[in-house]
Structures are given as C-alpha cells and as structure tokens.
Amino acid sequence: MHQLRPQAHLIRYIVCNGIPPSSVDSTAFKNFISAIQPKYDPPSATTLRDRLIPNEAARLQISLFEKLGTSRNLTLSFDGGKTRRPHGIYTVTITTPGSRKSYLVDLNDASRVSHTARYIVQEVLKPVLNKIPPENVSAVVSDNTGNTRKGRELLAELFPHILNFQDCCHEMNLALLQINELSEFKEMIQDVKDILSFMHHSTYAMEHFNEARKALKISTGLTRVVATRFWTYVAAVDSIFQGLPAFSAIVEDPGLFIDIVSKNELFEKQSVHVREFEIKLVQYLAITTPFARAIKCLESASATASDVYAYWVAIMSRLEFVMSKSSRIKLRPQTMEDIRAIANQRFNELLEDGVMHQS
Numbered sequence: 001m002h003q004l005r006p007q008a009h010l011i012r013y014i015v016c017n018g019i020p021p022s023s024v025d026s027t028a029f030k031n032f033i034s035a036i037q038p039k040y041d042p043p044s045a046t047t048l049r050d051r052l053i054p055n056e057a058a059r060l061q062i063s064l065f066e067k068l069g070t071s072r073n074l075t076l077s078f079d080g081g082k083t084r085r086p087h088g089i090y091t092v093t094i095t096t097p098g099s100r101k102s103y104l105v106d107l108n109d110a111s112r113v114s115h116t117a118r119y120i121v122q123e124v125l126k127p128v129l130n131k132i133p134p135e136n137v138s139a140v141v142s143d144n145t146g147n148t149r150k151g152r153e154l155l156a157e158l159f160p161h162i163l164n165f166q167d168c169c170h171e172m173n174l175a176l177l178q179i180n181e182l183s184e185f186k187e188m189i190q191d192v193k194d195i196l197s198f199m200h201h202s203t204y205a206m207e208h209f210n211e212a213r214k215a216l217k218i219s220t221g222l223t224r225v226v227a228t229r230f231w232t233y234v235a236a237v238d239s240i241f242q243g244l245p246a247f248s249a250i251v252e253d254p255g256l257f258i259d260i261v262s263k264n265e266l267f268e269k270q271s272v273h274v275r276e277f278e279i280k281l282v283q284y285l286a287i288t289t290p291f292a293r294a295i296k297c298l299e300s301a302s303a304t305a306s307d308v309y310a311y312w313v314a315i316m317s318r319l320e321f322v323m324s325k326s327s328r329i330k331l332r333p334q335t336m337e338d339i340r341a342i343a344n345q346r347f348n349e350l351l352e353d354g355v356m357h358q359s
Contacts (some may be wrong), residue, residue, distance in 0.1 A: 006037075006040055006042075007042075010042060010043070010048075011022075011053055015053060016298050021045045021048040021049045021053070022045045023045075024042055024043065024045050024048060027098075030042070030044075037283065050265055059264060061105075062172050064103055065131045065132065068103070068136065069131075069132060069178055071097075071136060072136050073097045073136075073139070074095065074096060074097070074132065074136050075094070075095040075097075075138065076091055076092065076093070076094055076129070076137050076139070076140045076162075077092075077094075077095065077141060077142060077146075077167075078091065078092045078093070078112065078120070078124060078140075078141075078142050078148070079143065080085060080147075080153075085181075087109065087110075087111040088110040088111045088113070089107055089109060089110055089111075089114065090106075090108040090110050090124045091104060091106070091108075091278055092105050092106040092107075092108065092125065093105065094128075094132070094137075100301040100302055101301070102301065106128050108123065108289075110123075115147055116147060117147050117148075117150035117151040117153075117154055118152035118154070119152050120147060120148065121154045123340075125155055126158075129159070133340075133345075134159050134162070136159070137159070137162055138163060139162060139163040139165055140152050140155055140156070140162050140164055141165045141166070141167055142164065142166065143170035144166040144170060144171065152165075152166070155222070163357070165243075165305075166349075167305065168312075168350055169295045169298050169299055170297055171346045171349060172231075172291045172294055172295050173228075173229065173231060173349045175231035175291055175342050175343060176231055176233065176288055176291050176292070177230045179287060179288055179339065179342060180233055180319065182210065182338055182339070184283075184331065184335040185283075185284050188237075188281065188284060188346070189233065191266065191277070192225075192240055193225060193264060194234075194261050194263065195260055195261065195263060195266075196225060196236055196239075196240070196263075198260055199222055199260070202224070204258075205250070205258050205260065208256055208258065209222070209243070209246050209250055209256055212249040212250050213243060213246040215249075215267070216249070218242055218245055219244040220239050220243065221239065222236075222240070223235045223239045224236070230298075231291065231295050232284065233288070234288045234289060234292035237284055237285060237288075238285055240281060241278070241281040241282070241285065247260070247266075248265040248267045248268070248274075251264040251267045252267075252268060252269070253264045253299055268356045272338070282329065283329050283330075283331060286322045287319065287329075287331075288341060290315045294311040294312075294314065294315055297311060298311060308351075309351060312347055312350070312351060315343065316343060319339060319340070319343055323336045
C-alpha cells in the first residue's frame, strides 16, 4: 500500500503531461527521485507502459461507465480524424446534463477500414452505448459529412428515443469556407496565407516585426491558419490588419532589407495597393467576424440549443446591417448575393432541414 500512492501520482504526471514513459529509466530522473525519497523505487518504463498505465486506464474507464450508467439525458458526440502517423481514428464523447461535463469515452482505431455509416454505428457507437446503456442517452451529435450524417440517422432508427442533431459550429465553419472562396476575397486570403507563412519561417523578419509592434503598442501578434478550422482565417486576417503599422515600419526601413514574398507594396504607405489591401481586410472582417465569434461562444460547454438559434439570428442581423446601404462596407452586388445565399443555406440546413430526423 505504501507504493500505491506515489505510483498513482507518477502515472498521472506521466500521462497528463504527455511525457514518454521511457523518461523514468533516465539517470537524471532516478537521481531526482533518489534525492527526494531514497526509499522509493520507481517502476521501470516497461512496467509503466505495459502494465501500470493500461491497468489504471481500464480502472478509470470502468468507474466512468458506472457513473454514466446512473445518469440520464446524456449527449453522445463523435468525430473522425487522424493521428500524425497518420492513422484514422474516431473519438466518442459523452456530455452530462446539468454540470455539462464532457468525457472522452473511446478512441476507436479506424485505420485501414472504410469509414461507412454502418461501420460508425456498429463498431464505434454501439459498443459505447452497450456500456451506458442506450436508454440513458437522449441525443447524438456530429458534423454533417455524408457518412457521419447517415450514421446518426441509422442510430436514431435503432434507438428512436435518441434525438439526431448536427454540429452547429461545423455549419458555421463551412460558411466561412465558402466565404473564403468568393472571388472578392480569394486573392486577399492567398496574400494573407503567403505573408503569414513567410513571417513564421523567417526569424529575422518576425523579430523585427515584433519589435516594431511593441514600439507601436500593438498587442495582437501574428496567428496561424489551421487547414480545416476556417474561423482561424478570421483571426489570421485580423492579426495582419492590426499589425499593418508594424509591417509598414519594417518594410520601409531601408536598413533591414526585408522582402515579404514580393508583397512589400501591400504595406508601403505610398503604394496604391496598400489602401486596396486594407479595404479588403476590413470588408472580410466585417462579414466573417460574426461567424467566428458565434463559433467561439457555441463551443462553450454551457451553450444550449436555444443559444444556437439566438446566435444564428444575430449573425443574420449583423450581415444585413453590414450589407445595407447605410454601411460603409461597400461590397460588389454579386458578393452580397453570394453571402446571403451562403448564410441562408447554412441556416436552413441546420435549423430548418437538419435539426433532427425522427421517425
């Protein structure tokens, strides 16, 4: 019993901090433990990896499913993805009512198999539901890609009491993808990606940019674009917009010799292109910021179904104002039509056609 408590803390330290178990075999770690408690003999990396960590994971999973087995009105959510290797995986999460706590209950190894709707239901979702049990689950949520949408529908057919919902943030994220591809913003988006790529790869340019930014009291630093998280484009464009004075300072300094992928003209104050670039940044942010803010708010554990409707109404209202005659954000007529069509399409898919499919 004397060894159990320190081992439990060691397991938590290794796992929660993502530290390789092999580190416990290092001389430095052994010397550290010996200095703290000479009588404690830590387990080897092999023992940690092959026995202690798997046993603790199994114990926690049993305890978790026992807890979930006494709860009602649970929400089951799932999503596909891949690891860095890459290997296909599916994550399954259960969220409790009231406290709104989310628990990762399964990481399904979906490598080398076809991720059909039938596979999702039979191999990913049903094994989890068999442990809870199914009557404790009231809703299932996922994004609206073909296989996941069909998987939710099949699950709702198997268990008619389970409400079938699609992920509201996914719909907003796809709306941003469509806006990014509009001809009015496409060139500006590519410029932003090129600039950020250059800056994040050039230590010299980034150091001078950050120095200029601090001198100009600009608190916002440059962010990165994440491939499938299209709301990160909004943050990226905003970071460029906020940093325009700092960009101008470094490209116009003749002693620095900084060439930002042949796009210095976008920051030189005497260039005709600098004003055009700034206008495009402002127009894009005016249209996309409501989506990005709604996504951030709706990803909160405390968000409710009524919040989804409220935020969509807020988005639609803001878009109507931005594109009204009284607004200073002047967009092409075709762009405004396209934005309205995108917003209406996503609104209808989520709140008119896709909220739930019950028999």
